Amino acid sequence: MVSTEGDSTLAIEPVEGKKGRARFVDLGRTFAARVENSVPQLRSEQLELLNPDKNPFFGHAHAQLFIAMRDGRPVGRISAHIDELALEMSAEQGFGPGTGLFGYFDAEDKDVARLLLETAQDWLRSQGMTRSVGPISMSVWEEPGLLVKGQDHAPVIMMGHHPAHYAGWIENAGYIRAKTLYTYDLDISKEFPPLVQRIVKSGERNKRITVRPVRKKDWDAEVAKILGILNDAWSDNWGFVPLTPEEVAYTGIKLKPVIHQELNMIAEVEGKPVAFMLTFPDVNYALAKSGGKLFPTGWWHLLKWARNPQNCDMRVPLMGVLKEYQSSRLASQLAFMMISYIRRNASAKFQSKRAEIGWILDDNQGMVAIADAIDSSINREYAIYAKPLD
Template sequence: MAGNEISIEPIGSKKDRARFVDLGRAFAAREPHSVPQLRSEQLELVDPDRNPFFGHASHQFFIATRDGKDVGRISAHIDHLALELPPEQGMGPGTGMFGYFDAEDEEVAKALLAAAEEWLRGQGMTHVLGPISMSIWEEPGLLVKGQDHPPTIMMGHHPAHYQGWIEGAGYEPAKTLLTYDLDIQKGFPPLIQRIVQSGERNARINVRHVDLKRWDEEVAVVLGILNDAWSSNWGFVPFTPEEIAYAGKKLKPLIHRRLNMIAEVDGRPVAFMLTFPDVNGVLKKIDGKMFPFGWISLLKWMRKPAGTIMRVPLMGVLKELHNSRLASQLAFMMIENIRQNAVEWLGSTRGEIGWILDDNQGMNAIADAIESKVNREYIIYRRQL
């Protein structure tokens, strides 16, 4: 019937971006374990005037309608920094991306994917990766394992049937990303404790908390190490100076000095570990709404997030130390220090590490050594255009 035809509408105005965000929020609200995020934050992420990602990216947002009703959304985008990377790192010349994927049914899903592919093809792209919403540093991958529990901070959450719809449209897995769940109340195995104790006796090593009084400098140190440490990883796109400043401003409210570490060797910063208390717990209680009274609960929680799950989203060691005993030792020392502080100061019981590439042998070995278990899997898909 003509009345059931799907229409795909490219959008770009401020009003339509709000419609795009609200449509995603409506889809998320259907999922039993989804956590409502702050609408203001979601609007900022898709605003080219406010998110520095758009300083090196081209994009087009689409909304699908049927019978006058919005029934799906998708982004098509090109990260021009990703085009400069070696193809063996997963991106490189000709790489387009899709993200912010939501659909009412499989017919809508295929129409949205086709629209994103057509736009990318018109921009000269030869293959597409997704979902990546929108920077690789924001929400990469489709959740394919772990829908039975809520996501932690900065982790995507998707219904199980999206996997079949994307694969049914001709997409194949390009990379799997893992997160690990960890009981932080119990100490680590004796071998790990000995490695930590050995490091503590080494006068060359200094594992310290971040200095919030010098926050801008510390952010530059951390992301400088990150840009070096991850530079050979699949999917890596370097942070620009503008993104470093933006990330520092956005992350500062979540930073507690006892939970974030920088490791120095001979006085030189060579490794870091960032740990964020899981704000999703309080966001669920206030239904993602700051007003009228949600901001009170959020402010109180931010001062001391007692009992909260701890997520380690980022850690890194300078590339020159990769595959060395020292790299593992520094990682274990930072993890143990943060674990003790989270338990003793906040009464936390669980931690989550990730995401981690499924073929990152060093990080997966560390996760196994501290007896953590995979609790979520995300897939980034690929298709030739």
């Protein structure tokens, strides 16, 4: 697609091959560096996420990447992609038949943004799609949504960070907000309110309940338990797409370096795993020092940090309770027990003072109630947009 602007020419080029993906990633890193409080991510990890030979997401998805060029200079990028598993979900859950996705959206100005979005929409139409949803980069389990509030502080691990004006450009292209995702800021240097403490003590008296740290020596088996609970617990949520066995194994490998047993819990009822909560030290603290590169000295910063991440923020990215327990009082009790133990350990062992919980769907009443009960407050807001493709 080509657009003429006076004496200037704006063209969209499809990205192909390893070199093309590297250009796409490096362009995104250039845009990210311009956003206040952004943190450079590991380039090698960003490349791997886009590599069909390495990321198992592409076992059920295909994508086309695009770069916008103005007079030979790169000025924007976007992905258009289709997740076959998302197509199988019900439309009421956000995706469903005919729903294509866009992501990795960056643009120098509104004209570039318009042409990029039109290009992604045309590609999705050519694949038989009737609706476009995004930004989702690339899977809903990776970086869903556009940051619309919260640019005034640095992002934590695995959270996107975008300039506020992108929202207007997407909305001007005819997109309507389909869902809002929140993250919550929590002071973990102090005890939880008395009501929460009473709920925790009540659970500790229940001999049916065991809340234990994950066993890193049995990590593969523990990952299978955790993600099995996740696929069940989240199956009715907006935007849910099940993780495949290949993605479960891949996720386990990726998460292991940031796993500290004291910060990750599995809850059992009569010996059966029924709930989990994962907490990661914020690797962005170390990435800020390494500049997002492993060499020449980035690896040293990351290794030193990973072994003993002192005084850093924490993120709770995932928790879940099996559906059969979700309507019972036990569900919130297990959640409060896990988060209380993790708060205590993060404060005592790692001297952490702050945690971020999320993302949480705006209509997830159970999780919103838990976030409110522990005196956390919304600190970031992400928007996911949708548009019919006429």
